[in-house]
Structures are given as structure tokens and as C-alpha cells.
Amino acid sequence: MGRISASVDPAHVERFGRHGYFGWFESVDDPEVADALLDAAGTWVRERDMVRLTGPHSYCSTQEFGLLTGGFDSRPAAFQSHNPPYYLDLLSAAGFTPDFRTDTFSYFADRDADQLARLVRRGAAVVDQQGLRVRSLEPARWEREIDLIHDLLSASFATNHDMVPMSRAVLGFQTDEIRPFLDPRLVRFVELDGEPVGFSMLMADANEVLAATHGRAGPGFLIRYPWLKRRVGAALVLLIGVRPEVAGRGIGRVLAGEIARVGLGEVPPYRAVHTTWVHEHNWQSRAYMGLTDASPARSYAIYGKALTP
Structure with a gap:
């Protein structure tokens, strides 16, 4: 029904503070499933003294990252992640807000x-x-x-x-x-x-x-x-x-x-x-x-x- 990873990048923590990552996020269109996955990732990084959960990231910030918010009908190139539009609603319902945005051309x-x-x-x-x-x-x-x-x-x-x-x-x-x-x-x-x-x-x-x-x-x-x-x-x-x-x-x-x-x-x-x-x-x-x-x-x-x- 879903999957998620949780990780801590020491280089990111040193530069930006105690932020943990969630990544490899996949979920059916069910807020309860998404909440359970995100809560599990949050618990894991909080146990490692993190105060904020951000993502989706892979294991470091130079790999695949980001939730697709526009361009759903275009084919992704290498390293460009893809997800259904309903993922935005799942994260919003779980209390997540955009930290920053990026675009590809x-x-x-x-x-x-x-x-x-x-x-x-x-x-x-x-x-x-x-x-x-x-x-x-x-x-x-x-x-x-x-x-x-x-x-x-x-x-x-x-x-x-x-x-x-x-x-x-x-x-x-x-x-x-x-x-x-x-x-x-x-x-x-x-x-x-x-x-x-x-x-x-x-x-x-x-x-x-x-x-x-x-x-x-x-x-x-x-x-x-x-x-x-x-x-x-x-x-x-x-x-x-x-x-x-x-x-x-x-x-x-x-x-x-x-x-x-x-x-x-x-x-x-x-x-x-x-x-x-x-x-x-x-x-x-x-x-x-x-x-x-x-x-x-x-x-x-x-x-x-x-x-x-």
C-alpha cells in the first residue's frame, strides 16, 4: 500500500540544522496510509535528535528529490522523479508545506x-x-x-x-x-x-x-x-x-x-x-x-x- 525511507544527512544538518529526510515515498490515495508512513519517518528522525522532517529526498541532496507539482503529462528525464497529482493532497493533509520550489526546463x-x-x-x-x-x-x-x-x-x-x-x-x-x-x-x-x-x-x-x-x-x-x-x-x-x-x-x-x-x-x-x-x-x-x-x-x-x- 505504500513505502517510505527515513535518513539523516550529516552534511545537511551541519549547514541547515537538525532536519531529517523522508524519501522513496509511495502511497495509495488514502490519507491514513500516507499519515502512517510519514509518522513512522518522523519518529525515526526525531529519535535521532531531528526537529524537522523534509522531503521527498533520496539519501542525500544531490540525488533524486522533490515532489512533482506541475508537468504531470510530460515524460521525466533521468533523475526526475514522478508521482500522481494526489500526492500533493496527501502531504498537505498530513501538515506538510513547501519549503522551496524548483523547476526543470x-x-x-x-x-x-x-x-x-x-x-x-x-x-x-x-x-x-x-x-x-x-x-x-x-x-x-x-x-x-x-x-x-x-x-x-x-x-x-x-x-x-x-x-x-x-x-x-x-x-x-x-x-x-x-x-x-x-x-x-x-x-x-x-x-x-x-x-x-x-x-x-x-x-x-x-x-x-x-x-x-x-x-x-x-x-x-x-x-x-x-x-x-x-x-x-x-x-x-x-x-x-x-x-x-x-x-x-x-x-x-x-x-x-x-x-x-x-x-x-x-x-x-x-x-x-x-x-x-x-x-x-x-x-x-x-x-x-x-x-x-x-x-x-x-x-x-x-x-x-x-x-x-
């Missing part, structure tokens, strides 16, 4: 070519003006490249109070998991005077592979996988980071242009780009979305509730 070569081309031109102009070098990930230097991504990510989000810092171990674990879907051409580094100052990481949308198998990854899946992977037409934006000391130099424009190139079909076979979650307070990313007049494809919210002693 989608761009397609056939629909958004003019707007994407504008981003490409803006980025190329900065490369020429600043004398920048843009390169792809080098698979032969995998561990060093992940070290570099971690360094850039940590620096770019050091003062971002909406994000929990990601350890090198967590980043390494997560990138190792998705490595089969990481096309090196989709991971881009921007260098200024020979020093890396920004990066963007995209991956092939793994959900397209699963859709091609009708959700059944049986014994023949590994044999068919190389062929299926070549048919993936969309890429998913995972991470973007720019060193704060080069703020105002247009590095973000360059990365936006590199992402737009993928959406335009300049990196075959991809002809579409989906973003992961863009926080409602992430004004930098939302400014770039504004340049394309894009509307959110899917909207999410993290819900929270104070726990009684």
Missing part, C-alpha cells in the same frame, strides 16, 4: 533553434574576447578530471546557502554510477590562461534507453545496450560550476553556449537538452532561462513539517 532543436543559436553566439563571442579554451573531458584521465570537477564545484558553491557541499567520495561514487551514460563530449571545461575556471557536465538521458526496452532490462540488455545508447536523442544537464574569482568574465555565457550547442544538434546524436532542478532562488541560471523565453517543463517542491517533541 527542456530545449529541442526543432522547436527552439533560434533561441539556442543566440546562446551559442553569445558564448562564442566571450571565448574570442577573453582568449578562452574550451575542451572536453579526457576519459584516460578520469580520476584527475573528477578531482577537477570537485574542485570547481566546491569553489563555485562555497557561498551558496541552498546547496549542501558534495564530498569527493560522494561525487566519485555518483559519477562512477553514471559513467556509462557520460559522453566525454558532453562534459566541458573552460580554461583561462591555462587554468580551469568553469565546467558543465551533461549525460545521455538514460530514461530514453529504458523507454526503448519498455522498462524491462532483461538478460539481453547488456548486449543491446551499445546500440540503444546510440539512439538516445536527449542530454541531461547535471552540474555547472564557475570559480567565483572570475565572476563577471562571461564564463557562464560560454557554458550556456556549450549546452545550447548540444540542444541544437551540433553534438550528434543529441537534439534536445533537459535540465535537472533549477532552484527558485538560483537567479543566475534563471537569467539564462529568461533569454530563451522558456517555461518550466516540470515543477517540484520540497515539503517540510516541524516535529513535535
Whole structure:
């Protein structure tokens, strides 16, 4: 009838206070079932000295999270959770309210070519003006490249109070998991005077592979996988980071242009780009979305509730 997980992320507690997570939430359309699940999660985190229950989260804030609140008729990309609309009523009836909201966006070569081309031109102009070098990930230097991504990510989000810092171990674990879907051409580094100052990481949308198998990854899946992977037409934006000391130099424009190139079909076979979650307070990313007049494809919210002693 339902399921739920409860967890505590020490990094989240250190930055935001004694908040426990609930996640992997599924329930039939019955408030009593949902209440029982959420009460069990609340009890578990309260016993570990937490004072607030938030979610849905996976086991840390860099994995799948959020309750879908809009875009129910669209197909989720990888890492985008999905749920029926009645989940909103279940959480509301249980006393949960939104803590913050996020959106995802989608761009397609056939629909958004003019707007994407504008981003490409803006980025190329900065490369020429600043004398920048843009390169792809080098698979032969995998561990060093992940070290570099971690360094850039940590620096770019050091003062971002909406994000929990990601350890090198967590980043390494997560990138190792998705490595089969990481096309090196989709991971881009921007260098200024020979020093890396920004990066963007995209991956092939793994959900397209699963859709091609009708959700059944049986014994023949590994044999068919190389062929299926070549048919993936969309890429998913995972991470973007720019060193704060080069703020105002247009590095973000360059990365936006590199992402737009993928959406335009300049990196075959991809002809579409989906973003992961863009926080409602992430004004930098939302400014770039504004340049394309894009509307959110899917909207999410993290819900929270104070726990009684």
C-alpha cells in the first residue's frame, strides 16, 4: 500500500540544522496510509535528535528529490522523479508545506533553434574576447578530471546557502554510477590562461534507453545496450560550476553556449537538452532561462513539517 525511507544527512544538518529526510515515498490515495508512513519517518528522525522532517529526498541532496507539482503529462528525464497529482493532497493533509520550489526546463532543436543559436553566439563571442579554451573531458584521465570537477564545484558553491557541499567520495561514487551514460563530449571545461575556471557536465538521458526496452532490462540488455545508447536523442544537464574569482568574465555565457550547442544538434546524436532542478532562488541560471523565453517543463517542491517533541 505504500513505502517510505527515513535518513539523516550529516552534511545537511551541519549547514541547515537538525532536519531529517523522508524519501522513496509511495502511497495509495488514502490519507491514513500516507499519515502512517510519514509518522513512522518522523519518529525515526526525531529519535535521532531531528526537529524537522523534509522531503521527498533520496539519501542525500544531490540525488533524486522533490515532489512533482506541475508537468504531470510530460515524460521525466533521468533523475526526475514522478508521482500522481494526489500526492500533493496527501502531504498537505498530513501538515506538510513547501519549503522551496524548483523547476526543470527542456530545449529541442526543432522547436527552439533560434533561441539556442543566440546562446551559442553569445558564448562564442566571450571565448574570442577573453582568449578562452574550451575542451572536453579526457576519459584516460578520469580520476584527475573528477578531482577537477570537485574542485570547481566546491569553489563555485562555497557561498551558496541552498546547496549542501558534495564530498569527493560522494561525487566519485555518483559519477562512477553514471559513467556509462557520460559522453566525454558532453562534459566541458573552460580554461583561462591555462587554468580551469568553469565546467558543465551533461549525460545521455538514460530514461530514453529504458523507454526503448519498455522498462524491462532483461538478460539481453547488456548486449543491446551499445546500440540503444546510440539512439538516445536527449542530454541531461547535471552540474555547472564557475570559480567565483572570475565572476563577471562571461564564463557562464560560454557554458550556456556549450549546452545550447548540444540542444541544437551540433553534438550528434543529441537534439534536445533537459535540465535537472533549477532552484527558485538560483537567479543566475534563471537569467539564462529568461533569454530563451522558456517555461518550466516540470515543477517540484520540497515539503517540510516541524516535529513535535
